[in-house]
Amino acid sequence: EILLTQSPDTLSLSPGERVTLSCRATLNIGSYLAWYQQKTGQPPRLLISGASRRATGVPDRFSGSGYGTDFTLTISRVEPEDCAVYYCHQYSDAPDTFGQGVKLEIK
Amino acid sequence: EVQLVQSAAEVKTPGESLKISCEASGYGFDNYWIGWVRQMPGKGLEWMGFIYPAENLIRYSPSFEGQVTISADRSINTAYLEWDGLKASDTAIYYCARRGRYGIRLLDWIDPWGQGTLVTVSS
Numbered sequence: 001e002i003l004l005t006q007s008p009d010t011l012s013l014s015p016g017e018r019v020t021l022s023c024r025a026t027l028n029i030g031s032y033l034a035w036y037q038q039k040t041g042q043p044p045r046l047l048i049s050g051a052s053r054r055a056t057g058v059p060d061r062f063s064g065s066g067y068g069t070d071f072t073l074t075i076s077r078v079e080p081e082d083c084a085v086y087y088c089h090q091y092s093d094a095p096d097t098f099g100q101g102v103k104l105e106i107k
Numbered sequence: 108e109v110q111l112v113q114s115a116a117e118v119k120t121p122g123e124s125l126k127i128s129c130e131a132s133g134y135g136f137d138n139y140w141i142g143w144v145r146q147m148p149g150k151g152l153e154w155m156g157f158i159y160p161a162e163n164l165i166r167y168s169p170s171f172e173g174q175v176t177i178s179a180d181r182s183i184n185t186a187y188l189e190w191d192g193l194k195a196s197d198t199a200i201y202y203c204a205r206r207g208r209y210g211i212r213l214l215d216w217i218d219p220w221g222q223g224t225l226v227t228v229s230s
Contacts, residue, residue, distance in 0.1 A: 034216040043220035
């Protein structure tokens with residue numbers, strides 16, 4: 001089973017700041033990585049697939065990059081509505097697995 | 108619009124059986140993998156298993172094989188998750204989820220997600 005490790009566990013930023021979330025895989029997963037946003041009391045929402053492809057309706061301040069074992073999700077200018085937990089997800093090998101999540105707080 | 112609408116929250120006692128449902132609309136139900144993801148209280152996401160309705164193919168995560176049963180009724184575009192003997196440790200939110208792309212490849216991103224069904228198992 002491929003493990004995904006996200007860092008850091010929690011972030012606290014002010015509106016307008018730039019943030020980069022990291023996701024590292026234990027094996028090469030190519031570009032088979034997705035990112036999801038989960039707000040409190042809501043289901044996850046797809047942000048990024050294929051490591052860098054923004055899903056329909058996702059603001060362009062969200063961007064993804066990486067290949068192989070190291071990936072990042074960047075929010076260029078955080079807004080209060082970005083307060084959520086962010087998960088990465090590998091779908092290269094079964095069973096697909098998720099990172100443990102990063103909690104983003106907005107001051 | 109693609110939608111996954113799940114059944115309501117359930118409260119059960121240990122040992123009881125349960126079947127929760129997920130009704131899909133807005134796309135061709137038969138040819139997309141649809142399945143279930145668990146989220147225990149305050150925890151992360153765990154892939155449980157998926158079904159490909161057109162061929163009744165079912166794939167379970169090793170962690171959930173033998174613990175639950177996934178099925179689908181193509182006539183009403185509905186997927187199910189079933190337990191035969193609930194445990195307190197089954198208390199969680201269960202999300203219905205569809206794979207992103209049309210076709211028989213199992214592994215893919217997940218989009219969309221259902222609203223979640225909270226299952227509480229307590230004596």
